[in-house]
Amino acid sequence: MQKPIHLIFCLALTAMLLLTARAVEAQHETGADLVSGARAFQDYCANCHGPDGDLINEVDLGHNNFRQPYSDEDLAGIILNGIPDTPMPPTPRVTAEQAMMLVAYLRSLGEDDGSSLAGDPEQGRNLFEGKGQCLDCHMVNGSGSVLGPDLSSIALVRSAAALEASLLEPDSEVQPTSRFYTVRTRSGQTVSGRLLNHDAFSIQILDTDQRLRSFEKNQLASFGFSSPGMPSLADDFSAQEIADLVAFLASLRRGAAQ
Ligand code: HEC
Ligand code: HEC
The missing domain is CATH 1.10.760.10 (Cytochrome c-like domain)
Structure with missing residues (x-):
């Protein structure tokens, strides 16, 4: 014993x-x-x-x-x-x-959030679901689309300053797994989406209609990562609207709340 x-x-x-x-x-x-x-x-x-x-x-x-x-x-x-x-x-x-x-x-x-305007998370939610059409690409708590990263607990991993940067300069911090992938077939068709898998002969992507598409590489004229899909909001959104969106995103901490 x-x-x-x-x-x-x-x-x-x-x-x-x-x-x-x-x-x-x-x-x-x-x-x-x-x-x-x-x-x-x-x-x-x-x-x-x-x-x-x-x-x-x-x-x-x-x-x-x-x-x-x-x-x-x-x-x-x-x-x-x-x-x-x-x-x-x-x-x-x-x-x-x-x-x-x-x-x-x-x-x-403790990271300094750097943003100066106080945002209203409820307004931010309205912008997220409405004008911003963010659900076209993002999932939040089970609704939306899987093209971009799931944002349900984004506040746990990004400071407000980083969130603001993602909205204004989306190219600055791109995670390779989230970048858009584009293939052009020899017949001239172009399909973009998220790269799921690839090997020596074929490529599988989830296209912008969320369909799984598979391509033989020898049928393609070109393939590779395209510029990121996340649109910059700098031109179409006011500073207050950006602050509202950031306030909404900064409230998304699913998993931490009990
Ligand atoms: C039973 C209540 C209690 C729990 C549970 C507890 N703490 Fe504390 N903690 C205190 C108290 C009271 C102090 C202040 C102690 C003193 O007077 O120096 C303190 C102090 C601290 C300090 C020192 C802060 C400083 O500025 O000096 C840190 C760091 C800390 N706690 C972290 C944690 C973390 C992380 C956890 C969870 C793993 C935790 N504590 C769980 C009561 C608690
Ligand atoms: C056309 C699809 C698309 C739309 C619409 C879109 N996003 Fe994105 N978003 C992405 C993709 C893809 C990424 C991953 C990074 C990249 O490619 O730039 C991303 C990244 C992000 C990130 C950074 C995530 C991280 O892990 O750091 C935030 C925050 C974000 N988007 C918020 C929004 C908000 C808010 C809206 C609406 C105003 C929005 N996005 C609209 C596709 C989109």
């Missing part, structure tokens, strides 16, 4: 050490990490610190406004071990890796 327990303990310890090493290496968090961090914050921290991290007097976790200039490792240490002799408890259910995701999430909340 003793031996297996001993073994399990050793394995657990090894796993913890490996995770710590990995977490320290992980400098560039992904969007998925920030979503996990946001979830962990809701599960383990928001009951005391509040959903925006500013419920405890003199403590503000959401605006990079800590009482000391903590490093990421310092913050992860506070999360794992608590602050001795204060009500800030250790959180033993969080792994070292999750602690780093939490830190990345807190840091992302």
